Amino acid sequence: MELDLNRDMNEMEEGSEPVVICPVCGQAVNNHAAEELYTVDFVESDFRVRTLDDDILDTWLVFCHHCLYITHDFRYIPDQISSVRECVSTADYRSRFTDTNPTTLELFEHYVYLLENLKAPAMVFADTYLRMSWLYDDDQNDGMANRYREKAIVHYAKALLTGGLSEKDVSMIYYYIAELSRRNGDFDRARRSLLKMDTEIPMFRRLFDFQLLLIRDHNDGAAIMPREVNQHDDQLS
Structure with missing residues (x-):
């Protein structure tokens, strides 16, 4: 691929x-x-x-x-x-x-x-802070990686408050908040955010099931996503 x-x-x-x-x-x-x-x-x-x-x-x-x-x-x-x-x-x-x-x-x-x-816009900051957390992950600087994941979460939340987003975009933001909260060890917030996703959309049903297992296991690490999980559906195009 x-x-x-x-x-x-x-x-x-x-x-x-x-x-x-x-x-x-x-x-x-x-x-x-x-x-x-x-x-x-x-x-x-x-x-x-x-x-x-x-x-x-x-x-x-x-x-x-x-x-x-x-x-x-x-x-x-x-x-x-x-x-x-x-x-x-x-x-x-x-x-x-x-x-x-x-x-x-x-x-x-x-x-x-x-x-x-x-x-x-808040989304631009959120996506940028997410990538900065990856840089700190690569340097094995857990403290700074956690800090930038939290900054990304804050700005994803601000993007939700701004409004004007599609259902797909809203669900994707909730997925990111769930994922980054889990990575920072906040499993309760991760679960709450995950439950706000629109699982009627097949892609997000798969993401929900994948992420929920990680949360239940209290896994706070980066996980490899099965290829079928992040496949886009026709209704997302």
């Missing part, structure tokens, strides 16, 4: 090498591959994808060496492009980049700073 993470791209002319353009400054970006293909090994209970190749997390964020804008995907023009340009041009923001090769964690920290200044 291959996960297509194609995040390019504008071709200057047919037959030429793809060129990635920064939507903020318009300069060509030289640190972002035009096409990335990964062979999936397995998916964990918090939907972290493990591959047989390099860790996807290391390239989930990319930045422009010219204006220092950070994004997950250079194809998309930010909604608040004027505010983005203003933020990335400030001395405070630019001083964060002490060199042109930040670590993955540093890049995430810079990204959070940018999100805070742009007052990004």
Whole structure:
């Protein structure tokens, strides 16, 4: 199974090498591959994808060496492009980049700073904090991993309060809150959140059954998700 993470791209002319353009400054970006293909090994209970190749997390964020804008995907023009340009041009923001090769964690920290200044939606913060918890998991820093899982939970909850979400999105948020609560050892909160999922949707019935077993066993570790559990159904398309 291959996960297509194609995040390019504008071709200057047919037959030429793809060129990635920064939507903020318009300069060509030289640190972002035009096409990335990964062979999936397995998916964990918090939907972290493990591959047989390099860790996807290391390239989930990319930045422009010219204006220092950070994004997950250079194809998309930010909604608040004027505010983005203003933020990335400030001395405070630019001083964060002490060199042109930040670590993955540093890049995430810079990204959070940018999100805070742009007052990004709660879901964007939640997904970012989730990925930062993975970085700390990889470093075997349990305290910081727990902290960032909790920050993700708080922002997933804020997203629920914002409203305007589909039933699928609401159930997925409740699943994430259940999963991250379980990982932090709060099995009661995990169970309460799990019970709020819409199990009439087959995918969430499978996720419910999978997660409930982990909660009942008081398992607070990352678990490999069986392939059939996270398969999407026609009604989710």
